[in-house]
Amino acid sequence: MKKLLLLLLVPLLMGQAKPATQAKPVLVPDVSQRDIEIAYSFTGAELLLFGAILYPGGRLPDDDKPTDIVVVVKGPVQSILVREKEKVAGIWVNAARLRYRSAPSFYAIASSRPVASLVDERTQAIYELGLNSLQLSPASSAPTEEQDRFARGLVDLKRRSGLYFEAPGAVEITDGVLYRARVTIPARVPVGRFTAETFLIRDGRVLAAATRDIDIRKSGFERFVARSADRWSFTYGLTAVALSILFGWTAGWVARRF
């Protein structure tokens, strides 16, 4: 019985012993908005991601290796189908296609320095740091070069519509303990749960990571319309028809008066 108790205590004791030998900093992140509501005038949102780095004992590391912060904001994953146009008999038509099971609908990465200079490719792939390291999970056995071509096409398309972007140098670190970054969320993002991940990187290694959730949803009238169109589609259609008849009839009536 005593032995068993001692065994149970072992991990506790180890946990206590850890900070003394292997001091790891802790991240305390936050975002300016936990909920973003899409209303009629929504043209996008600007998120401020900020937080503090807590070093054990409150002391900054005294070596001259720089500390870097990387912030990644990800939208809900979507199952998507990417089509590629090709010229067939003189006209451009959709030819090849590739399905992705879980591509992020939005992806923004801000860092204090270019990510490629902070960590190696393997670490980038593990933590999905950077547009070239996204885990898109293509649902096909197409040859690697074709998959790469599609991935480049997808990332390029999303980047130009403002849904994917990289902002090296956008994270500011003040006095080695406070950091902040601004990320712009465009109006055409889908609704759902977004995550803001913060990574602390030193000497090519990710020392700490923390996550905060952000909920983006339609509110008020916009939510009502989107929900009606989905759930009561017949009534919604009738309303649209009635609206157009009313508009047309009113205009005719007004025009006959004047």
Add this chain to the structure above:
Amino acid sequence: MDIYLPIANLSVNALVIVLLGGGVGLLSGMFGVGGGFLTTPLLIVYGIPPTVAAASAASQVTGASVSGVFAHIRRGGVDTKMGGVLVAGGLVGSLFGGWLFKLLQASGQIDTVIAIVYVLMLGSIGGLMAKESWTAIHASRTGAPPRPRKRRHHPLVAALPLRTRFYRSGLYISPLAPLLLGFFVGILTILLGIGGGFILVPAMLYLLGMTTQVVVGTSLFQTLFVTAMATMVHATTTKAVDIVLAALLLLGSVAGAQVGARFATKVKPEYLRLALAIIVLLVAFRIGLGLGWRPDEIYSVELS
């Protein structure tokens, strides 16, 4: 003034959409067409997803045709029996069109098919209209008496069985001919988001041989019902009708249509037809170029 479209999931400048609707409405009032053939491509150019554009443009055509239908009914310019047959064909056609739309969407060729149908339809109708109005203008300039056109329906139409009388249209033909015509226009309404007036009017004149006085009114009558049906089909199948977008378009177009209708009474009809033919040909030419030119986007993404 930016406004968020809840179904298209993006924000647009409300003023631009209202003005776009107004411009199309002006043309539709002037030429007596729905104007859907302009709205859908213009919305796509502005960045609205094609499905949402086609689905919401249909309700704009409904609004534009309402006041016209009432005006023509008061003047006795609607053959309701002929209109009813066309509508019946149109309703079946729009259901079939909805099925076709889904099929093409799944195969990924919907955009190409829409573009090709546009080029063929607009190109041929625009060409015919340009030729006809040019001859009319030329004839009135030189003072030559216009050749009286024989008002006769196409021999194929005459061969169909089950003849019945359409008194207002002055016809004794089989209802199968307008039924098929309505069916065909119904498919186009769903696929392209157009009212089909610019196909229906020449077909009624040259294929069925209807009396000119009831052609425009009956065409509008058919357009009203079939575009309303198209909105319903889109609302229940593709769920792509954006009521905010439709309201903005309507706001502009119904006002524009009234202004256009007043303007139309001051200009000679053959000049109007020539102007419309040129616009139609230009749109067809632009879409045709888009098919052959390397597109801006090689890749496209859709949810699956």
